Amino acid sequence: MKKNSSCPLHYTMNLIGTKWKPLVLFHLLDGSLRSGVLQKKVPGISNKMFTQTIRELEKDGLVSRKIFPVVPPKVEYKLTDRGNSLENILISLDTWGLEDYKN
């Protein structure tokens, strides 16, 4: 049963309602990852889209970026507390896909 109809869902969708954002966030649930590793975990994403997506997530405070001043470059991304608060939703979306695919 729906709780109200003014619909904060609209707000949520403006933050994470794209094809790639939930996928990127999902793969960070287990902890921080190097940029290249994270990108490889998202099948089909181009380099450009990956950068663009992670920049927006960073801007919105859902992931944080840690730069190691080494050569060649090393960058790690991880969920912020705000990003991590999406954990249950991300897992539910994943589980739903798994169940639905069976049918």
Place this chain on the structure above:
Amino acid sequence: MKKNSSCPLHYTMNLIGTKWKPLVLFHLLDGSLRSGVLQKKVPGISNKMFTQTIRELEKDGLVSRKIFPVVPPKVEYKLTDRGNSLENILISLDTWGLEDYKN
């Protein structure tokens, strides 16, 4: 904790990973609605996008369409069982937005 890494989430996102689909589905949680009523409940959606979105949801078996042979036309949409299985996720997304907005 994530359950696996092959990621059925990708499958889920291909079904409902757009700006409008979750919003349309959400407003059908309480039961069937006439086309025009449903459309008015989704703020900012154009007629064209509404039609296109609902057609895809119908094609994917998430909503069903009932036509009443009257003039002027009357059409009602409602969630299928498959669509209704997204209820918890849709509510979670809405609730998350409500909580997040406070901060």
Place this chain on the structure above:
DNA sequence: GCTATAACTTACCAAAAGGTAACATACGTA
């Protein structure tokens, strides 16, 4: 026979998203 109605559909155009490939960086190593 003209009009209002709800639910579309279509044509046209503008805006945004997205792919590919080249370039940038800076240091250690061959």
Place this chain on the structure above:
DNA sequence: TACGTATGTTACCTTTTGGTAAGTTATAGC
């Protein structure tokens, strides 16, 4: 001094998305 490395950025182009406005339908009521 040229190369490899990881992490980007940028330019160019194509594809997709999206908005607006006009057209379509069938009948009841004026």
